[in-house]
Amino acid sequence: MSATLAPRVVVVSRRSELDELLVRHGTRAAAEHFLRQRGRDLDEVAARHEALQAALTTVDAAVPADWRRGRVDREDLPRFLFGPEDIVVAVGQDGLVANLAKYLAGQPVLGVDPEPGRNPGVLIRFHAGVVGAALRAVAAETAVISRLTMVAARLDDGQVLAGLNEVYAGHAAHQSARYRLVGADGRAERQSSSGVLIGTGTGATGWTASIAADRGWGGRLPGPEEPSLSWFVREAWPSPATGATLTAGVLNRGEALRLVCESERLVVFADGVESDHLTVTWGQQLTIGLADHHLHLVVPA
Numbered sequence: 001m002s003a004t005l006a007p008r009v010v011v012v013s014r015r016s017e018l019d020e021l022l023v024r025h026g027t028r029a030a031a032e033h034f035l036r037q038r039g040r041d042l043d044e045v046a047a048r049h050e051a052l053q054a055a056l057t058t059v060d061a062a063v064p065a066d067w068r069r070g071r072v073d074r075e076d077l078p079r080f081l082f083g084p085e086d087i088v089v090a091v092g093q094d095g096l097v098a099n100l101a102k103y104l105a106g107q108p109v110l111g112v113d114p115e116p117g118r119n120p121g122v123l124i125r126f127h128a129g130v131v132g133a134a135l136r137a138v139a140a141e142t143a144v145i146s147r148l149t150m151v152a153a154r155l156d157d158g159q160v161l162a163g164l165n166e167v168y169a170g171h172a173a174h175q176s177a178r179y180r181l182v183g184a185d186g187r188a189e190r191q192s193s194s195g196v197l198i199g200t201g202t203g204a205t206g207w208t209a210s211i212a213a214d215r216g217w218g219g220r221l222p223g224p225e226e227p228s229l230s231w232f233v234r235e236a237w238p239s240p241a242t243g244a245t246l247t248a249g250v251l252n253r254g255e256a257l258r259l260v261c262e263s264e265r266l267v268v269f270a271d272g273v274e275s276d277h278l279t280v281t282w283g284q285q286l287t288i289g290l291a292d293h294h295l296h297l298v299v300p301a
Contacts, residue, residue: 005085007139008068011059012100013091015073018049048115055091055114055128062132077103078276087138089131090124097123098202098271101150101164101295108138108145110298122205125299134298144301148224149200150291153268153278161278162291163270165203169259169286170195170266176237178262183246184255190262192242194234198257198288201226202295203271208232217248227253227290256289 015023021031032042063069072080074096082088082104090096091112100109111124112131126134137143152162153169161167170193171177177195182188199208204221211232212221222228229251236244251257259266261280268286269277280286 006067007135008070008083008086009063009089009135010070010072010080010082010086011056011089011091012072012074012077012096013052013056014075014096016045016049016052018045021045052091052114055112058128059089059091059112059131062128062135064132064135067135074099082107087135089135091128092124093119094121094123095271097295097297098164099273101148102162102270102276104295105293106296108143108296108298110134110138122202123297125297137301138298144299146225146297146299147294148202148297149222149227149229150293150295151198151200151229151270152289152291153198153270154287154289155268155278155280156285156287159278161268161270161276162293163203164200164295165271166197166199166207167268167270167288168195168197169268169280169288170234171263172265172267177266178242179266180260180262181233181246182258182260183249184251184257187246189243189246190241191233191236191244191246192239193236193244196231196233196257196259196288198229198231198251200224200229204230212248215248219248219250222250229288229290231257231288251289253290256287259286259288260284261286 025031035042086107088107088109090100097111112126112128113119113124150162150164151167153167154160176192178192180190201222201224208230221230231249233247236247238244261282261284266280267277
């Protein structure tokens with residue numbers, strides 16, 4: 001951290017379910033009626049809202065008085081500019097850290113669990129009450145940092161999209177996608193499939209793990225900090241014009257998977273956020289491999 005410029009702590013969160021219900025239904029009574037029709041209780045939703053607010057209040061109080069502060073909602077991340085001196089505190093579920101990762105360039109991230117015991121806690125590793133000590137350790141450069149591998153999709157026009165868990169390339173409506181796939185070894189095949197998934201070690205407990213298990217894939221999925229990726233073609237359809245032999249593999253440092261679009265339009269999105277995507281048109285080439293940067297996740301010592 002710079003000795004002349006105090007760090008800025010940027011707290012990232014998303015609206016609670018209660019907030020979203022009130023936006024949609026207008027009043028608590030209407031929200032309660034909506035939930036009751038679905039066999040749910042407003043008290044449980046309200047309790048989770050209060051837990052999130054309490055965690056945000058605790059985090060805010062933990063920031064040293066002479067440090068700068070920032071606050072951003074998940075929906076506003078594409079329009080928010082992070083600075084090199086920022087320390088990012090994500091308060092919410094594991095997925096919030098994954099959503100955030102693509103907008104950072106090496107800034108340290110603390111994940112704070114507002115409901116300990118409810119979430120898996122893979123990326124949100126801290127309770128709100130210990131954030132103050134963790135922030136001071138980051139500023140003093142004594143914090144333990146995990147450098148998590150990220151995946152990047154690069155279009156031939158220069159556009160880039162990165163992901164912490166995985167990148168998916170396929171048809172916008174999840175119909176058959178047609179493309180020419182070129183593997184890291186140079187082998188190529190025209191395919192029609194439900195899309196291609198390229199995952200990191202962080203994402204290896206999620207979507208890619210499910211596909212690997214269903215397929216009985218014998219390969220080893222990478223670890224979160226390993227410089228390698230796993231890739232799978234979903235439901236490749238063999239036909240006189242398309243094949244289904246190149247459907248899984250591993251990409252190591254310096255290797256990439258290439259897709260040449262042979263559909264009117266394909267989309268590429270990361271970490272399940274379809275609203276933030278690249279569009280690939282006929283003849284465009286998409287190259288997918290290791291990202292140039294990592295997510296710097298602060299972990300308990």
